[in-house]
Amino acid sequence: MRDSIRYIPHSEEDCQEMLKVIGVKEVEDLFGSIPQDCRIGKPLNLPHALSEPDLMAHMHNLQSPIFSGSRWSSFLGAGSYQHFIPAVVSSLISRSEFYTAYTPYQPEISQGTLQAMFEYQTLMCQMTGMEVSNASLYDGASSMAEAVLMAQRITKRKKILISEAVHPDYRRVIRTYIDPAEQEIILIPYEATTGCTDQQAMSRLIDEGVGAVVIQSPNFFGVIEDLAPIGDRVHHAGGLLIVGFSEAVAYGIMSPPGELGADIVAGEGQSLGIPPSYGGPYLGVFATREKFVRNMPGRLIGETVDVDGKRGFVLTLATREQHIRRAQATSNICTNEGLCALMATVYISCFGKRGLRELALMNLSKADHAKKAVAAVHGCRLAFSSPTFNEFVVKVDGDPEDILKAVRKEHILGGISLGKFYPELNQHILVTVTELNAKNEIDRWAEVMKNILE
Amino acid sequence: MKENIDSGLIQDEPLLFEQGGQGRKGYSLPRWDVDKVEVEKAIPSYLIRKELKGFPELSEVEVVRHFTRLSQWNYGVDSGFYPLGSCTMKYNPKVNEEIARWRGIAHLHPYTPEEFCQGALRIMHELEGFLAEATGMDRVTLQPAAGAHGELTGIMMIKACLQARGQRRKKILVPDTAHGTNCSTSTLASYQIVEIKSNDRGVISPESVSALMDDQVAAIMVTNPNTLGLFEENLKAIAKIVHQKGGFVYCDGANLNALMGIVKLGEIGVDVVHINLHKTFATPHGGGGPGAGPVAIREELAPYLPVPVIEKRGGTFLLNYERPESIGKMRAFYGNFGVLVRAYAYVLSMGSDGLKRASEIAVLNANYLMKQLRDDYYLPYDRPCMHECVFTDRLQEKYHVSTLDIAKRLIDYGYHPPTIYFPLVVKGALMIEPTETESKESIDRFIATMIRIAGEAKENPDLLHQAPQRVKVRRLDEVTAARKPKLRWTPIDEQMTSDRSNNTK
Numbered sequence: 033m034r035d036s037i038r039y040i041p042h043s044e045e046d047c048q049e050m051l052k053v054i055g056v057k058e059v060e061d062l063f064g065s066i067p068q069d070c071r072i073g074k075p076l077n078l079p080h081a082l083s084e085p086d087l088m089a090h091m092h093n094l095q096s097p098i099f100s101g102s103r104w105s106s107f108l109g110a111g112s113y114q115h116f117i118p119a120v121v122s123s124l125i126s127r128s129e130f131y132t133a134y135t136p137y138q139p140e141i142s143q144g145t146l147q148a149m150f151e152y153q154t155l156m157c158q159m160t161g162m163e164v165s166n167a168s169l170y171d172g173a174s175s176m177a178e179a180v181l182m183a184q185r186i187t188k189r190k191k192i193l194i195s196e197a198v199h200p201d202y203r204r205v206i207r208t209y210i211d212p213a214e215q216e217i218i219l220i221p222y223e224a225t226t227g228c229t230d231q232q233a234m235s236r237l238i239d240e241g242v243g244a245v246v247i248q249s250p251n252f253f254g255v256i257e258d259l260a261p262i263g264d265r266v267h268h269a270g271g272l273l274i275v276g277f278s279e280a281v282a283y284g285i286m287s288p289p290g291e292l293g294a295d296i297v298a299g300e301g302q303s304l305g306i307p308p309s310y311g312g313p314y315l316g317v318f319a320t321r322e323k324f325v326r327n328m329p330g331r332l333i334g335e336t337v338d339v340d341g342k343r344g345f346v347l348t349l350a351t352r353e354q355h356i357r358r359a360q361a362t363s364n365i366c367t368n369e370g371l372c373a374l375m376a377t378v379y380i381s382c383f384g385k386r387g388l389r390e391l392a393l394m395n396l397s398k399a400d401h402a403k404k405a406v407a408a409v410h411g412c413r414l415a416f417s418s419p420t421f422n423e424f425v426v427k428v429d430g431d432p433e434d435i436l437k438a439v440r441k442e443h444i445l446g447g448i449s450l451g452k453f454y455p456e457l458n459q460h461i462l463v464t465v466t467e468l469n470a471k472n473e474i475d476r477w478a479e480v481m482k483n484i485l486e
Numbered sequence: 487m488k489e490n491i492d493s494g495l496i497q498d499e500p501l502l503f504e505q506g507g508q509g510r511k512g513y514s515l516p517r518w519d520v521d522k523v524e525v526e527k528a529i530p531s532y533l534i535r536k537e538l539k540g541f542p543e544l545s546e547v548e549v550v551r552h553f554t555r556l557s558q559w560n561y562g563v564d565s566g567f568y569p570l571g572s573c574t575m576k577y578n579p580k581v582n583e584e585i586a587r588w589r590g591i592a593h594l595h596p597y598t599p600e601e602f603c604q605g606a607l608r609i610m611h612e613l614e615g616f617l618a619e620a621t622g623m624d625r626v627t628l629q630p631a632a633g634a635h636g637e638l639t640g641i642m643m644i645k646a647c648l649q650a651r652g653q654r655r656k657k658i659l660v661p662d663t664a665h666g667t668n669c670s671t672s673t674l675a676s677y678q679i680v681e682i683k684s685n686d687r688g689v690i691s692p693e694s695v696s697a698l699m700d701d702q703v704a705a706i707m708v709t710n711p712n713t714l715g716l717f718e719e720n721l722k723a724i725a726k727i728v729h730q731k732g733g734f735v736y737c738d739g740a741n742l743n744a745l746m747g748i749v750k751l752g753e754i755g756v757d758v759v760h761i762n763l764h765k766t767f768a769t770p771h772g773g774g775g776p777g778a779g780p781v782a783i784r785e786e787l788a789p790y791l792p793v794p795v796i797e798k799r800g801g802t803f804l805l806n807y808e809r810p811e812s813i814g815k816m817r818a819f820y821g822n823f824g825v826l827v828r829a830y831a832y833v834l835s836m837g838s839d840g841l842k843r844a845s846e847i848a849v850l851n852a853n854y855l856m857k858q859l860r861d862d863y864y865l866p867y868d869r870p871c872m873h874e875c876v877f878t879d880r881l882q883e884k885y886h887v888s889t890l891d892i893a894k895r896l897i898d899y900g901y902h903p904p905t906i907y908f909p910l911v912v913k914g915a916l917m918i919e920p921t922e923t924e925s926k927e928s929i930d931r932f933i934a935t936m937i938r939i940a941g942e943a944k945e946n947p948d949l950l951h952q953a954p955q956r957v958k959v960r961r962l963d964e965v966t967a968a969r970k971p972k973l974r975w976t977p978i979d980e981q982m983t984s985d986r987s988n989n990t991k
Contacts, residue, residue: 054853070721081835088585112596118513123550127553132771139959139962143556153973157974286529309593312825313823336964338963346967354669354670364638364671364674366666367774367776368632369776371770377502388541445595468516470516
């Protein structure tokens with residue numbers, strides 16, 4: 033008898049009974065519709081099955097050494113952030129009624145997911161200051177790319193201006209998504225002194241052919257951008273303002289882009305209760321004005337009533353979507369990041385009105401402390417003068433890669449070297465400080481930098 | 487505060503925003519060990535948020551109770567049989583959930599220097615190898631976040647390859663049984679769709695492809711087995727026709743669960759295939775994601791893979807960005823790593839034999855179910871199926887009972903309904919995919935329920951028209967939801983303002 037596999041219930045006896053009912057002799061007979069010359073000749077060359085304890089032992093060895101043994105300090109950010117995640121989040125999203133369900137196509141049996149996503153949409157509107165939010169896209173970068181495509185559907189204009197201070201990998205994704213025959217991307221430089229998008233340069237580039245201007249705030253350098261004048265300028269030319277973000281926690285303190293002229297807000301929600309997880313799964317946030325709702329990509333949940341007049345929630349405005357509209361859909365997205373959206377919803381519910389503010393203030397304050405500490409080190413200075421949130425750029429006297437390597441000897445991940453993204457910033461390090469960096473570890477980092485540079 | 491009206495275990499639960507109270511808190515932060523910055527001094531006042539309007543104020547207990555109650559109105563694979571066709575709702579192993587949450591996996595930052603990510607890179611590199619072997623392809627990218635994202639990645643690679651050959655082709659051939667994503671993906675990549683009619687056996691014929699194939703066709707997108715649960719038996723011949731005219735064969739691998747260890751798509755002419763890890767490879771669907779849609783390709787397309795590509799040099803794994811012909815990036819980082827880890831653990835748990843067994847039993851379950859229901863429901867393509875089967879409501883039409891009614895009645899009996907009204911080529915389709923993780927008893931109970939519903943349709947159709955009844959909410963008014971979209975909660979004061987402004991119009 034074949035050894036049974038723990039995830040497949042059938043005994044050999046079950047199989048025999050079932051085959052008898054079907055009227056065939058063996059399982060092999062069920063594959064008769066596959067021509068013989070399409071069948072494989074030999075078994076798949078894959079490992080032999082592991083038991084659960086053997087699997088765990090194997091996986092244990094594949095964990096990063098950073099999390100075993102002595103504690104490391106990390107100052108890495110740039111689109112992925114370490115924030116404290118309350119135990120409540122993991123506990124609630126581990127309810128299998130949530131995580132083992134499919135997309136809520138049958139609303140009567142999916143009200144849990146649907147109500148939670150309606151709450152998520154509301155929270156994202158409130159966070160961004162926008163009127164409608166979808167139920168999530170893949171990540172911040174692809175969300176921004178979808179925003180660029182949507183701007184073209186609305187304005188029918190070819191040119192897109194993108195700030196160079198937008199995350200370089202996000203820009204790369206936008207370039208991958210667009211069709212160069214349909215859209216043209218022009219970069220707006222950043223100011224070498226402030227780290228802000230160069231608004232004068234933008235003014236020179238903008239004209240009636242520009243469909244959208246894309247700005248990230250806080251931008252890749254951590255700098256808070258002055259959005260309102262940019263919005264005025266692009267609206268004057270008849271284009272749209274797309275605002276992106278990678279650090280959502282900043283919105284606890286920063287004005288929502290909706291109040292500063294944004295037409296589409298598209299960014300990364302990973303900071304809101306989702307672990308860094310080596311780059312995914314993350315949460316593509318996407319919100320816009322009500323007047324653009326029918327041009328929006330992604331799933332939307334709407335409130336309605338049942339036959340008894342009771343409140344309930346359904347997937348709605350599906351005529352924008354691939355399964356109804358097929359080739360004419362606003363996007364091809366189907367599966368999104370529902371469980372990550374639920375994580376963000378639970379996380380924000382815990383922090384609430386006061387917590388989001390205090391969390392943002394703590395990030396701002398810790399980063400401010402770190403800025404002061406590192407600015408006091410000879411051979412280090414702050415590269416940009418504009419206000420920042422929890423990230424900032426340090427210019428060092430020396431090769432950043434060598435310095436970061438030396439810092440790592442002290443069990444510190446000291447930041448990200450910017451030369452590979454910006455050749456002109458080849459002496460620059462992007463440093464991120466969150467509520468999880470204690471004062472003593474910030475001070476130790478500055479001390480280590482001092483020992484290396486002085 | 488909104489009043490709760492619970493009925494037994496069917497609980498009522500207001501929105502987050504309709505509960506809680508000023509000053510309540512459900513969070514705690516690390517100790518304040520630095521001076522608080524005076525925000526007004528740090529940031530220009532016009533860039534500072536004035537208030538966090540509308541955000542809830544809840545205690546931790548309230549948050550826990552809220553989402554726990556919500557979860558109880560949901561139905562997952564752990565709750566019961568979930569025969570949603572083309573979605574492969576198989577059991578999601580718990581150990582994979584646990585492993586994916588370990589700190590050394592879940593808290594790894596994507597810009598951590600490679601020397602500290604060797605384990606993560608090894609997982610991805612080996613998973614690429616597993617998927618290449620299972621599909622008979624040469625290379626794999628793990629970057630796409632979902633099936634549709636994989637489709638776009640694959641079609642973009644094909645487009646880049648054609649461009650490198652100096653060709654700007656305009657069309658993509660798509661069968662009438664295709665998923666909607668195939669069509670929208672093609673549009674997104676600036677291609678026009680040409681529809682291929684499937685034949686009376688429910689598959690596409692070489693003749694119909696031959697008639698449509700010319701030097702303007704970039705690719706054909708085929709789902710195999712197709713959405714009728716039938717193996718595209720002519721695919722090898724079709725691939726030959728497409729290749730002769732310089733086109734590519736793209737396979738939508740949504741239904742790969744029927745073929746593991748049985749057929750290697752690469753050996754029957756497929757050039758590109760995406761794999762839904764949240765279907766075939768047992769990662770949970772999360773109520774709508776996250777999934778993962780890796781794409782497996784032939785060597786010829788390798789230069790166009792998205793960056794970074796994971797490579798092994800000597801004994802070391804690394805991320806290679808130096809790929810001048812790459813299509814670029816499909817997302818900020820490397821893939822839905824948390825999902826990839828689960829799929830990797832699944833392959834290791836099943837092994838080569840286990841994966842083949844999964845496909846065999848998935849096909850056994852589907853054929854058993856089809857055989858037992860064929861007297862009570864109409865079977866439009868009466869021939870052995872693969873991992874799923876498609877019935878229709880034709881026998882119930884005379885009682886004015888529709889597929890929708892049957893689906894809703896199943897909810898009353900504690901089942902998640904099958905996929906309905908898809909594929910579009912079958913009127914009133916009920917697409918049932920049992921998967922291999924359902925036991926014989928589980929399938930038997932479902933069969934008995936379906937037969938009972940067929941009887942009810944004859945004798946008391948109103949039971950079906952009124953279904954579902956044993957739920958928190960009954961049939962919902964989707965028309966009004968779309969006509970007057972209400973896509974968010976608004977604070978009461980704003981509701982009043984908007985009502986007033988509506989009145990004055």
